[in-house]
């Protein structure tokens with residue numbers, strides 16, 4: 273794992289954007305794996321700026337999001353469909369047909385999971401997968417204990433995750449109990465992985481990832497077995513390591 277140390281959230285976002293734009297520039301049909309949450313918001317702002325600057329087009333880009341809450345309407349302001357439209361898709365020229373987000377309101381959710389896996393495979397897997405780090409080590413919504421070989425599936429959200437994400441809802445009772453997420457197996461099949469870590473609240477998780485053993489109780493630990501992982505971490509996230 274390569275670790276890039278940066279000053280703060282802004283530098284992290286800019287460095288991540290450069291890596292993404294490099295793919296957008298050099299790959300004929302780049303497949304980007306995208307995350308939600310607070311971590312990648314700055315990255316998306318930088319991507320929008322790059323597009324508005326006129327030097328980049330995203331018309332040839334294909335995207336796959338990691339996850340979505342179960343039974344939350346796609347127009348609900350807390351859904352990841354809504355988040356992605358507001359933060360990125362409404363502001364750049366990625367064709368709608370190239371955008372993929374798990375459908376958390378699908379009638380047959382098992383079929384939806386298989387459809388998602390097949391769609392990722394059909395484009396030759398993800399070129400670069402952006403990840404945030406849950407304070408409990410989750411990647412996507414793969415909570416502690418998830419099998420390292422899992423494909424897209426439904427998860428029961430950990431109370432730690434519901435509490436962490438409750439800041440976006442009116443209160444914790446409104447946070448869904450379940451979500452649909454790409455599995456750890458899907459993530460590991462990505463050709464390259466970009467893990468973004470910012471802020472003191474992630475410092476302990478980052479130490480555990482770097483110094484701990486590879487085990488399913490800490491999902492992000494599997495990234496040590498991937499051959500092309502870059503971590504961009506800011507000083508606050510690195511406080512326990514320096």
Ligand SMILES: O=P(O)(O)OC[C@H]1O[C@](O)(CO)[C@@H](O)[C@@H]1O
Nearest residue numbers: 308309310311404405406412413
């Ligand atoms: O970036 P945050 O808000 O700290 O969340 C960490 C991770 O947890 C999730 O919210 C759950 O998928 C991710 O979207 C994110 O990468």
